[in-house]
Amino acid sequence: MKIGIIGAGNIGGNLTRRLTKLGHEVSVANSRGPATLTALAEETGATPVTVAEAARGAELVVVTIPLKNVPDLPSGLFDGAADGLAVLDTGNYYPGRDGRIDAIEDDGVTESRWTEQHIGHPVIKAFNGTYAQDILDKPLPAGDPERMALPVAGDDEAAKKVVRDLIDELGFDTVDAGGIDESWRQQPDTPVYGLRAGVAAVTDALAAASPERPATFRA
Numbered sequence: 001m002k003i004g005i006i007g008a009g010n011i012g013g014n015l016t017r018r019l020t021k022l023g024h025e026v027s028v029a030n031s032r033g034p035a036t037l038t039a040l041a042e043e044t045g046a047t048p049v050t051v052a053e054a055a056r057g058a059e060l061v062v063v064t065i066p067l068k069n070v071p072d073l074p075s076g077l078f079d080g081a082a083d084g085l086a087v088l089d090t091g092n093y094y095p096g097r098d099g100r101i102d103a104i105e106d107d108g109v110t111e112s113r114w115t116e117q118h119i120g121h122p123v124i125k126a127f128n129g130t131y132a133q134d135i136l137d138k139p140l141p142a143g144d145p146e147r148m149a150l151p152v153a154g155d156d157e158a159a160k161k162v163v164r165d166l167i168d169e170l171g172f173d174t175v176d177a178g179g180i181d182e183s184w185r186q187q188p189d190t191p192v193y194g195l196r197a198g199v200a201a202v203t204d205a206l207a208a209a210s211p212e213r214p215a216t217f218r219a
């Protein structure tokens with residue numbers, strides 16, 4: 001698959017490593033420009049690009065940058081996107097890092113809905129509660145009783161399937177966590193956030209979540 005990754009940090013870097021190994025055609029971008037991505041490109045075979053180039057012609061774009069930087073992404077980033085483009089959002093709102101976001105704090109907008117509104121394209125939320133190192137260390141074959149499961153939320157069922165199939169290929173089960181308005185169930189400090197467990201426990205943890213934003217994740 002042709003995949004663009006926007007953000008080359010802990011999560012973006014490790015997704016670049018795994019997805020290139022699986023044979024996908026990966027372009028990767030950061031904020032400082034392609035010249036700063038030479039080492040990652042040499043290590044993985046991914047193509048370093050600008051943010052706009054990462055979105056162009058891709059079947060899947062991963063947005064994996066701090067929430068506070070989402071409004072800095074070029075406007076119209078997905079204007080020329082192919083029909084059926086899936087956009088995967090790994091983001092979390094950390095007030096200490098991102099500053100106060102009123103729509104999330106006061107209006108109860110989910111973190112991924114806020115991101116959608118800024119980038120102008122629906123997203124699928126996944127990996128937001130997964131330790132970056134686990135992307136390298138924890139994959140297991142389908143059917144292994146120790147295989148971890150990741151919650152996946154989103155409104156576009158076709159895009160959700162693209163993301164769920166890719167996560168399976170990466171070595172993890174998935175659990176359908178509903179639409180983006182329900183994605184508070186997997187935001188920071190919920191029972192599923194950071195949970196290393198299989199489908200049954202992840203399903204239970206999603207059901208046990210409470211919609212109130214925890215004090216620890218308020219500005």
Ligand SMILES: NC(=O)c1ccc[n+]([C@@H]2O[C@H](COP(=O)([O-])OP(=O)(O)OC[C@H]3O[C@@H](n4cnc5c(N)ncnc54)[C@H](OP(=O)(O)O)[C@@H]3O)[C@@H](O)[C@H]2O)c1
Nearest residue numbers: 007008009010011030031032064065069072091092128132
């Ligand atoms: N770390 C984890 O284990 C983990 C787990 C789950 C979810 N998350 C979430 O996933 C997101 C990414 O986390 P991370 O730990 O991978 O972040 P990180 O290590 O801090 O890396 C952030 C990356 O985003 C890039 N970036 C920032 N602003 C940008 C912009 N305007 N355009 C293009 N690229 C930009 C940075 O580019 P430069 O290098 O050029 O500055 C950097 O490559 C966050 O929302 C985080 O909360 C993280």
